Amino acid sequence: xxxxxxxxxxxxxxxxLKNLESRISRLENLLNLENYSIQSDIKIPQFLQIKSSDxxxxxxxxxxxxxxAKSGIxxxxxxxxxxxxxxxxxxxxxxxxAIGYVMVSILILLSYYWRKNYAFVSKYLFxxxxxxxxxxxxRLHFFGTVPLIENLTTEIxxxxxxxxxxxxxxxxxxxxxxxxLGITLLLTTxxxxxxxxxITSALLFSSILTVLFKxxxxxxxxxxxxxxxxxxxxxxxxxxxxxxxxxxxxxxxPYITVISLLIxxxxxxxxxxxxxxTKQEDYKIIISTMINCAGSYGLFxxxxxxxxKELLPxxxxxxxIVFLLISIxxxxxxxxxxxxxxxxxxxxxxxxxxIISKFTLPNFxxxxxxxxxxxxxxxxxxxxxxxxxxxFIIYLLLFIAYLILAGRIxxxxxxxxxxxxxxxxxxxxxxxxxxxxxxxxxxxxxxxAFFMFPYALYHIIPQQYVSLSWIxxxxxxxxxxxxxxxxxxxxxALLTLVLTIIYVLIIGITMLEPSYRIISFLALxxxxxxxxxxxxxxxxxEDTEKEDNENKNVTTVN
Numbered sequence: 001x002x003x004x005x006x007x008x009x010x011x012x013x014x015x016x017l018k019n020l021e022s023r024i025s026r027l028e029n030l031l032n033l034e035n036y037s038i039q040s041d042i043k044i045p046q047f048l049q050i051k052s053s054d055x056x057x058x059x060x061x062x063x064x065x066x067x068x069a070k071s072g073i074x075x076x077x078x079x080x081x082x083x084x085x086x087x088x089x090x091x092x093x094x095x096x097x098a099i100g101y102v103m104v105s106i107l108i109l110l111s112y113y114w115r116k117n118y119a120f121v122s123k124y125l126f127x128x129x130x131x132x133x134x135x136x137x138x139r140l141h142f143f144g145t146v147p148l149i150e151n152l153t154t155e156i157x158x159x160x161x162x163x164x165x166x167x168x169x170x171x172x173x174x175x176x177x178x179x180x181l182g183i184t185l186l187l188t189t190x191x192x193x194x195x196x197x198x199i200t201s202a203l204l205f206s207s208i209l210t211v212l213f214k215x216x217x218x219x220x221x222x223x224x225x226x227x228x229x230x231x232x233x234x235x236x237x238x239x240x241x242x243x244x245x246x247x248x249x250x251x252x253x254p255y256i257t258v259i260s261l262l263i264x265x266x267x268x269x270x271x272x273x274x275x276x277x278t279k280q281e282d283y284k285i286i287i288s289t290m291i292n293c294a295g296s297y298g299l300f301x302x303x304x305x306x307x308x309k310e311l312l313p314x315x316x317x318x319x320x321i322v323f324l325l326i327s328i329x330x331x332x333x334x335x336x337x338x339x340x341x342x343x344x345x346x347x348x349x350x351x352x353x354x355i356i357s358k359f360t361l362p363n364f365x366x367x368x369x370x371x372x373x374x375x376x377x378x379x380x381x382x383x384x385x386x387x388x389x390x391x392f393i394i395y396l397l398l399f400i401a402y403l404i405l406a407g408r409i410x411x412x413x414x415x416x417x418x419x420x421x422x423x424x425x426x427x428x429x430x431x432x433x434x435x436x437x438x439x440x441x442x443x444x445x446x447x448x449a450f451f452m453f454p455y456a457l458y459h460i461i462p463q464q465y466v467s468l469s470w471i472x473x474x475x476x477x478x479x480x481x482x483x484x485x486x487x488x489x490x491x492x493a494l495l496t497l498v499l500t501i502i503y504v505l506i507i508g509i510t511m512l513e514p515s516y517r518i519i520s521f522l523a524l525x526x527x528x529x530x531x532x533x534x535x536x537x538x539x540x541x542e543d544t545e546k547e548d549n550e551n552k553n554v555t556t557v558n
Contacts, residue, residue: 097148100136104129127178130169134162134185138192152193159189167209176222179213183226187233191241199237200257203230207264211271220284223271227288230264231295238303252307258300258315262322265296269326272339281338289339293346297323301353313358316350323347324378331382340382348375362406366415368398376423388427392444395419399452409459417456420449421480428486443488450492454499464513467520470500471527478531497531500524 107129114122141147141155149155163186170178183206190202210226213219238253240246269292272285279285297319304315324347330336348371355367372395379387399416406413424445457469477493480486504520 094148097136097139100132100139104133104136107132123173123175126169126173127175127181130166130178131181131185134159134166137162156189156193156198159185159192163189171213174217176217176219179219180222180225183210183229187229191233191236191243194241194244196237196251196253196257199233200260203234203264204260204267206230207267211267214271215274215276218276218279220288224284224288224291227268227291227295230268231291231299234261234264234299238299250303250306253303255308255311258303258308259318261296261300261303262319265292266322266326268292268296269330269339269343273326273329273333281334281336286338289342293323293342297346297350309357313354316354316357320347320351320354323350327378327382337384341384341386344378344382344384344387362402363412365398365402365406366412369395369402369415369419372398373419373422373426376426380426388441392423392441395423396448399448409456411460413456413460414453417449417452420445420452424449446488446492450495454496463507464520466507467500467504468523470496470503471523474500474527494531497524497528501528 107125111122111125111129114125137158138155140149140158141152149158163182166178166182166185170182187202187206190199193199206226207230210223210230214223214226236243238251239248240251242248269289272289275285300315300319304312308315323343327340327342327344327347330339330343351371351374352368355371356364358364359367372391375387375391379391402413402416403409424442427442427445453473454470457473458466461469474493474496477489477496481489481493501524504524
C-alpha cells in the first residue's frame, strides 16, 4: 500500500473519530450528562444507579452497612475491655496494659487507613480506640492484683490527660457522639477520684463545656444528655458514690457544693438563652429546660431540707433570685414563653419555701399572700396568662388554708383583702400587656376582697362594732370609686351596705346591747339616707345632661 492511500485511510479514521465525538457530545447534551473521566472514584449518573427494589432491600442494606458496623465495633471494644479487666494473676502487670495500648494503636491506624473508603467504619473505630485508651489507662491502677501505678492521684492525672485528648478529638471531628462519650468519661474520672471538690469542679467544667459545644455545633441531643448526666453525677456523689462499692447513704456535702447547683443551672440555661436566633423554642428546648429545672432545684431542695435546715430560708431566697433572674433574661432577650414560665415558676416556688421555713404557722400565709403581688406583677410583664390564673388559684387556696389552720383570725388577715384589691388594680393598670382578657380576673379578685373584708372584720372587731366597721369599708369603696372613676367599687360599696343592713336587722336586734344597737341603727340610717341623696343627685344630673344632649341634637337637625 503506497503513501497516498495511507494518508487517505488516516484522514478517514480522523473524520470518523470526529463524527463519533460529535455524536457523543450531542447525546450528552440531550441527556444532561457531564463528561466523566475514567477514575477509580467515578460517579454513576443518578438514573443509572442501582436502586433497591423495595423497602426490604433498603432495610437489609441499612442493617448490613451501618448497624453491623456500629454493633461490631461496640462488641469488639467491649471484648477488649473485658480482656483488659481480666486479673492475669500469673503474668506481669505490664502485660495486659501493653496489649491494651497495642490494640489502641491498631484501631487508630485502621481508622486512619480507612478514613476515605470506609468513612463510617473509620469514625467508629476512632471512637472505640479512644475509649480503649481510657480503659487501658484505667488499668494502670484498677482491676489488677498488683497495680502498676499505686498512687491514685497520679492515675487521676493520667485519666484527665486522656479525657483532654478525647474532648479535643471530638471537637475537631465535630462529633456529638464522641463529645457525649468524652463528657461521660470526664465525669466518670471525677467519681473515681471520690473527692467532693474535684467532682464539683468537674461538674462546673462540664457545664461550661456543654454550653460551648451546644452553641458551637447546635447539638440538642448532646445538650440534653449532658444536662441529665451532670445532675445524675451530683446525685451519685450525694448518695456516697455507690459506683465505687460504697454503702448508699446521703452525705452532708459542703454548703458551697450545694450552692454550686444553682451555678450549674445558670450556666446551663445560657445554652438555650444564646442559641441560634433562627432556632425557635421547640419541644427539644422545652425538654432540656425542664431537665435543668428539675435536676438543679430538685437536688437543691432535697439536700437543703435534709441537711441544712438552719440555712433553709437563706438558701431558697438565693435560689429564687437565681431562677427569677434567669426568667427575666429569657424574657428580655428572647421573649420566651416556655423557658420564662418554667424558670419563673421555680423562682416563685423557691421564695415560697424560704417564707414557709422562715416564719411560723400561720404567719407565713400572710407573707405568701403578699408574695402573690410579686407574682402578678412579673406575670403581667412576662405576658403569661398561665401564671396569672395559677397565681389566683394558689391565692384562694392560701386563704382557705389560712382559715382552716390559723385558729384565730387577726388583723393581719386583712392583708388578703388588700392584696386582692391591689392585684385587681395592677391587672387593670396593665390590662393591655396580657393576652387574656383581664376583666374576669379583676372581677374575681374584687369579689374575693368583697367577702374577705367583712369576714375578717367580723372575727377581729368586737361584735358591737362590726356594723360600724362594715360601714367604714363601704365608705372606703365609695372613695375608691370617686378617685378611680370606677363603678365596680360603687357596686362593692352598695352590696357591703346591703350586707350591713342584713347584719343589723338580724344580729343588732337580737344580740346587741341597747346602747350599741341604737348607735348601729343611727349610723347605718344616716349613711343610707346620705347615699340615697347622692344617688338622687347623680340621677338628676345624668337626666339633665341627657335632656341637654337631645335638645342640641334637635337644634342641629333643624
